[in-house]
Amino acid sequence: IRRNRKQVIDHVRVASYAFAFDIDGVIVKGPETIPEAKEALRLLNGENKYNIKVPYIFVTNGGGRSEKARSLELSTRLETEVTQDQVIQGHTPMKDLVDVHKNVLVVGGVGDACKKVALEYGFKRVFTPLDIMKWNPSVSPYHNLTEEELSVAQDYDFSKIKIDAILVFADSRNWAADQQIILELLMSRNGVMGTSSPNFDEGPGIYFAHSDFVWATNYGLNRYGMGALQVSIAAIFREHTGKELGVIRFGKPQRGTFTYANKVLTQHRQEILDQHVSQVSLNDLGNLTEGEVARHPHKPVFSDSDSDSEDELPLDFQRLAKITLDIPPASTVYFVGDTPESDIRFANSHDASWHSILVNTGVYEAGTVPKYAPKHTCENVLEAVKYAIEREH
Numbered sequence: 001i002r003r004n005r006k007q008v009i010d011h012v013r014v015a016s017y018a019f020a021f022d023i024d025g026v027i028v029k030g031p032e033t034i035p036e037a038k039e040a041l042r043l044l045n046g047e048n049k050y051n052i053k054v055p056y057i058f059v060t061n062g063g064g065r066s067e068k069a070r071s072l073e074l075s076t077r078l079e080t081e082v083t084q085d086q087v088i089q090g091h092t093p094m095k096d097l098v099d100v101h102k103n104v105l106v107v108g109g110v111g112d113a114c115k116k117v118a119l120e121y122g123f124k125r126v127f128t129p130l131d132i133m134k135w136n137p138s139v140s141p142y143h144n145l146t147e148e149e150l151s152v153a154q155d156y157d158f159s160k161i162k163i164d165a166i167l168v169f170a171d172s173r174n175w176a177a178d179q180q181i182i183l184e185l186l187m188s189r190n191g192v193m194g195t196s197s198p199n200f201d202e203g204p205g206i207y208f209a210h211s212d213f214v215w216a217t218n219y220g221l222n223r224y225g226m227g228a229l230q231v232s233i234a235a236i237f238r239e240h241t242g243k244e245l246g247v248i249r250f251g252k253p254q255r256g257t258f259t260y261a262n263k264v265l266t267q268h269r270q271e272i273l274d275q276h277v278s279q280v281s282l283n284d285l286g287n288l289t290e291g292e293v294a295r296h297p298h299k300p301v302f303s304d305s306d307s308d309s310e311d312e313l314p315l316d317f318q319r320l321a322k323i324t325l326d327i328p329p330a331s332t333v334y335f336v337g338d339t340p341e342s343d344i345r346f347a348n349s350h351d352a353s354w355h356s357i358l359v360n361t362g363v364y365e366a367g368t369v370p371k372y373a374p375k376h377t378c379e380n381v382l383e384a385v386k387y388a389i390e391r392e393h
C-alpha cells in the first residue's frame with residue numbers, strides 16, 4: 001500500500017447515520033437536475049461545518065439502463081462521483097430471478113436497452129416485444145416497426161418458444177403493443193405466442209419493477225407510470241377472463257427492495273470506512289490494536305499531514321489497513337422522497353431506524369394531506385440534508 005498524503009482529508013469523520021435518496025422528483029425532473037441537489041451532496045461529502053462524511057445511496061423505482069450508466073449520468077449531473085454500487089433501480093433486485101426463469105420477455109425502456117441490462121444480470125435467453133413484432137407484425141395491428149426498432153429486433157420463431165416469465169423492467173414506450181403482447185402471453189398455453197389457454201391459467205408469471213401510478217417529470221402535471229400500466233393490464237385481464245391477475249412486484253415500497261437497499265447501504269458504508277481506515281497515519285495506528293480498530297469503526301482518525309511525500313508503509317500497517325470492519329447498522333437512515341405511496345410508505349414500513357422526509361419538488365403537492373405521513377417535510381433535498389445534519393449534531 002502506498003499512501004499519498006495529499007489525499008488525506010484532515011479531521012474528517014464518517015457519520016454513523018446515512019442517507020438514501022429517491023431520484024425522480026428529488027434529484028432530477030426529466031432532463032432537468034433539481035438545482036439544490038448538488039449542494040446537498042457536497043454537504044454529505046464532507047463539506048459541512050462538522051467535517052463529517054455521510055454515506056448515501058440512491059433507491060429509484062426508475063430504470064431502463066444499467067446501474068453503471070445511471071451512476072455515470074448522476075455523476076455528471078451532480079458533479080460528484082457516484083458509483084454503480086450506490087444505485088438501486090426498480091429492476092435491480094430482479095437479478096435474483098436469473099436462475100429461476102430461462103426464457104424471459106423483457107418489457108419497457110428504449111429499443112433493446114433493457115434486454116442488454118437483463119443479459120448483464122445473467123439471464124440466459126432474453127426477448128423483447130420488438131422481437132415478437134418482427135416475427136409477426138400483425139401482433140400489434142396499428143404499429144409498424146421503425147427503422148430504428150428493426151435494427152435492434154432479432155429473428156426468432158415465437159411459435160416454438162415458451163416464454164417462462166414477463167419482466168416489466170421500465171416504463172413502456174408503446175402501451176398499445178406491449179399490452180397486446182403481455183395479455184396474449186398471460187392467456188396463452190405455456191407462454192407460446194398464437195395460442196390460448198381454455199382456463200387462462202397456463203400463462204407465464206408477470207413481474208413489475210415497481211408500481212408507481214404516477215411520477216414527476218419536467219411537465220407541469222404528474223405522468224402515468226408503470227403502476228398505471230399494471231392497473232390497465234389487470235382490468236383488461238379481469239374483463240376478458242373473469243379472473244384476478246396475480247403479479248409480483250419489486251421496487252419501493254416492497255420489503256424485498258428494502259432488504260436489498262439495506263444490504264447495498266451496509267456495503268457502501270463498509271467501503272467508505274475501509275478507505276478511511278487505510279488513510280490513518282502510522283502514528284495514529286501505533287497505539288491501536290486490531291481489536292481496537294474494529295471497535296471504533298465510526299470515528300476513524302485522520303492524520304495531520306506535514307509532508308507531501310509518499311511513504312512505503314510497513315507490513316504491519318498493511319495488515320491493519322486491510323481489516324474488514326464488521327460494522328453495526330446505520331444509527332438512522334434518512335430517506336428523502338417525493339411520492340408518499342412509494343417512498344414514505346417504504347421508509348416507514350420496514351425498520352424503525354429509517355426516517356422519512358417528504359419533499360415538495362415532485363409528485364406530492366404541497367399543502368395536501370399525504371396518504372402516508374412522513375416524519376418530516378421539506379421544500380427540497382438540500383433542506384432535507386441540512387435538517388438531518390442539524391438533528392444529528
Ligand code: G3P
Nearest residue numbers: 023024060061062212215
Ligand atoms: O419511472 C420512474 C418513476 O416511476 C419513479 O422514479 O426515482 O421517483 O423512484 P423514482
Ligand code: MG
Nearest residue numbers: 022024025338
Ligand atoms: Mg420520486
